[in-house]
Amino acid sequence: MDTxxxxxxxxxxxxxxxxxxxxxxxxLFVKDVYxxxxxxxxxxxxxxxxxxxxxxxxxxxxxxxxxxxFGLGAYTTALLFxxxxxxxxFGMLAGGAIxxxxxxxxxxxxxxxxxxxxxxxxxVIAEIAxxxxxxxxxxxxxxxxxxxxxxxSWLKFQFARSKLPxxxxxLTLACIAWLVTWWLEDSKWxxxxxxxxxxxxxxxxxxxxxxxSKMGAAAVxxxxxxxxxxxxxxxxxxxxxxxxxxxxxxxxxxLPAVLGGIGTLWGPVLGAVIxxxxxxxxxxxVGGSGRGVDLIVYGALIVAISLALPKGLVSVFSMxxxxxxxxx
Amino acid sequence: xxxxxETRGVWQRFGGLVANSDVSISVGRGEIVGLIGPNxxxxxxxxxLIAGVLPPTQGSIMFDGEDVTKLPAAxxxxxxxxxxxxxxxSFETMTVIDNVIVGALIRNTKMRIARQKAYEVLEFCGLAAxxxxxxxxxxxxEKRRLEVARALATEPKLxxxxxVLTGLTPVEAQTGVELVRKVRATGVTVLMVEHVMEIVMPLxxxxxxxxxxxxxxxxxxxxxxxxxxxxxxxxxDRHAVGA
Numbered sequence: 001m002d003t004x005x006x007x008x009x010x011x012x013x014x015x016x017x018x019x020x021x022x023x024x025x026x027x028l029f030v031k032d033v034y035x036x037x038x039x040x041x042x043x044x045x046x047x048x049x050x051x052x053x054x055x056x057x058x059x060x061x062x063x064x065x066x067x068x069x070f071g072l073g074a075y076t077t078a079l080l081f082x083x084x085x086x087x088x089x090f091g092m093l094a095g096g097a098i099x100x101x102x103x104x105x106x107x108x109x110x111x112x113x114x115x116x117x118x119x120x121x122x123x124v125i126a127e128i129a130x131x132x133x134x135x136x137x138x139x140x141x142x143x144x145x146x147x148x149x150x151x152x153s154w155l156k157f158q159f160a161r162s163k164l165p166x167x168x169x170x171l172t173l174a175c176i177a178w179l180v181t182w183w184l185e186d187s188k189w190x191x192x193x194x195x196x197x198x199x200x201x202x203x204x205x206x207x208x209x210x211x212x213s214k215m216g217a218a219a220v221x222x223x224x225x226x227x228x229x230x231x232x233x234x235x236x237x238x239x240x241x242x243x244x245x246x247x248x249x250x251x252x253x254x255l256p257a258v259l260g261g262i263g264t265l266w267g268p269v270l271g272a273v274i275x276x277x278x279x280x281x282x283x284x285x286v287g288g289s290g291r292g293v294d295l296i297v298y299g300a301l302i303v304a305i306s307l308a309l310p311k312g313l314v315s316v317f318s319m320x321x322x323x324x325x326x327x328x
Numbered sequence: 329x330x331x332x333x334e335t336r337g338v339w340q341r342f343g344g345l346v347a348n349s350d351v352s353i354s355v356g357r358g359e360i361v362g363l364i365g366p367n368x369x370x371x372x373x374x375x376x377l378i379a380g381v382l383p384p385t386q387g388s389i390m391f392d393g394e395d396v397t398k399l400p401a402a403x404x405x406x407x408x409x410x411x412x413x414x415x416x417x418s419f420e421t422m423t424v425i426d427n428v429i430v431g432a433l434i435r436n437t438k439m440r441i442a443r444q445k446a447y448e449v450l451e452f453c454g455l456a457a458x459x460x461x462x463x464x465x466x467x468x469x470e471k472r473r474l475e476v477a478r479a480l481a482t483e484p485k486l487x488x489x490x491x492v493l494t495g496l497t498p499v500e501a502q503t504g505v506e507l508v509r510k511v512r513a514t515g516v517t518v519l520m521v522e523h524v525m526e527i528v529m530p531l532x533x534x535x536x537x538x539x540x541x542x543x544x545x546x547x548x549x550x551x552x553x554x555x556x557x558x559x560x561x562x563x564x565d566r567h568a569v570g571a
Contacts, residue, residue: 004460005443188433195430198419205379205413206482207405207434263421 009186012265016182019269020175027164036163040235042276043170044228049256049268050177051224056254057263058181058190059217060197061111064250065122068129069099069222071245073229075133078145078239081156088157092230096223103222104215111214126250133241144240147233157234166235173231174269177224181265184220193217197263225253259305261312270313275302330393332357332517333378333486338387340373347373348384349541355486360508360518362532362549364525366562370541371521372414375490378519379411380404392485406434410484412475414491414521418463425450425459427474431481446481453477453507469500476507480516487511489520493527505531525562529553537561 023043027036048070056062076098077091086094110121134142152159159165184190192213195203200210233239260271278301282294309315331354340348347370355361363371377384380401388397396404410431419427428446429439436442450456453473458466463474472492479487493504508531512518522528529535529549537544537552539561545552552558 186439188437188439191426191430191433194422194426195419198421199417201381202413202417202419202478203430204401205405205411206431206478207402208430209400209402 009182012182016175016178020171023171024168027167033163036167038277038280040163040166040170041280042272043167043174044231044235045252045256045276046269046272047170047174047177048225048228048253049260049272050174050181051221051228052253053257053263053268054181054184054193054224055214055217055221057257057267058184058197059193059214060263061214061217062119062254063122063221064119064247064254065124065126066221066225066253067245067247067249068126069103069225070229070232070249070253071129071133071241072099072102073226073231074233074239074244075139075145075229076226077230078147078233079139081147082145087155088230088234092227095226095230099222099226100219103218107215107218111211111218123247123250126245126247130241130245133245140240142241144238144243147237147239149237158237166231169231173228178265178269180220180224185265189213189216194263255302259302259312261314264312264314266314266317267312274305274313331355331390332392333519334390335374335378336388336390338374338377338384338389340370340377340382341385346541348377351387351538351541351543353536353543353546355517355519357485357517358512358515359534360512360520360532362528362535363519363521363538364523364528364535364552365538365544366523368540369538369561371523371538372490373541374538375411375488375521379409379488405482405484408483408485409488410479410482410486411488412472412479412490412492414494416468416471416475418466418471418474420462420464422463423459424455424461424463424466424474427463428477428481431478435483449477449481452480452510454503469496469503472496472504473507476511480511484516486517486519489518491521491523493522494524501527525553 026039030036030039052063052066073092073095076095077088080086080091080094081088106125110118110125113121133139139145147158149158149160150156152161154165157169192203192208195206195208196210196213204210229244232244236243256271256275257268258271259275260269261267279298282297286293286297305313333355335351335353338348338351339346351370351374363374365371376382378389380396380399380403383398388395390396391404391407391409394407396407399407419430425443425446428449429442432442432445432449436445447456447459450459453476455470455473455477458470463471466474476489476492489508493501496504505527508518508520520528520532532549534547535549535552536546537558544561545555545558
């Protein structure tokens, strides 16, 4: 049974490598800029949701305030670049580090709260941060920051003509978030987090320091989400508080994981691949009426999926493999 | 040789309620000690104080020659206190083996070795066939055994069993009794809370009876069950006179 477990882990890794390779080839055939744009966003949300899943899925601390870290990443990169000329690559790491530290500073009081109270705290804190940024003149206040284009360059990570560099970066980011999760899943932290989620009292009795486990999950999760935020700032090259720290980002990070399968390795990827194109397509095809038909269709699809598969889309695969085993 | 566990004048008050008053007990290395008493006697409270769920209002707890009174539960587990819960607290969304791995990780940082160790503990507890099942899918008696397996995986010096034999069928209870004997044979000291006297008395070396938060009697099980004070605490004064 030891080998069976090792086999499953290796199979996951091979499947991921194949999917990444296929994804890397797609732009060779798909030249449409609109479609490429959707692909970039899909990969970015896959990465974000995978990162959100570490704290909220594995460790069970549901956060609906991760827009805070997304915004912190975006703002750190943009401010460092426009005010001090620091390259976005460093901004990315700085944003990640700042977010991780802030996540722990906020976790210190908040991780004493359980269940719904924790969720409410995350929402409120993100909203407060949004208000602060909106009133911070040096950081552009409500107007935001325009990141000046100085020509295509990998060094400055900005590209006006092609979306491809963004695509490959988003793909890399999604792969990194997936790999980090894959690696953590079979580590002491991964086991501790799931134990904390299922039963903190029992976990504590087995030597798990529950508080530290939550802090660790928050730091990793916030770091990766902030890197995603930094990427987004470069991608859209103009940010304002509402467009990087609004509540909708917190939801858009949570939804793919919830829909795909919360606390699972493949859930966020699967959720993002289905949800993000769906968002964009419903907007493109039925959104023109101005009556919000796209949102109705979108909402109806989410309700339908969650009713049919309450454990998330990944449960389809376990059902299929279960049937295969039964047939043997 | 000093006792493995010693509580010295331990008090626990919850507001106006005194759950434990001046409780001093000791458990020697390699013993199986039964902590018994009627409902509300303060057994569970004392248990939680020893496991480190909450600090005592007053008094101190010595474990393995050290004062652990102020240490939290996780730290005590590190020092060698393992426990089960009266109401089972399995990690329901995890498999049986993963439940045990959580316990094994405190002594083994390498995942491979922790997994190997967890599997051995499952075999010891007779749960190896269930290793890949979800904990949620186990029947109640198996869940009890999983609690024991998880605690054993932390390689405790002292195992605290909270009513692991209660609510089982006679056959299941007998399997449980044998498991406890096997555990002791590996050198682990056992302190167990039970209120079903018939099951525990043949198993334990020594029994400590709590009543109204105080130690009532302490001694060999055969003596304890004949003690008039114990009979009166359990059954009321009328029966004690009759005895």
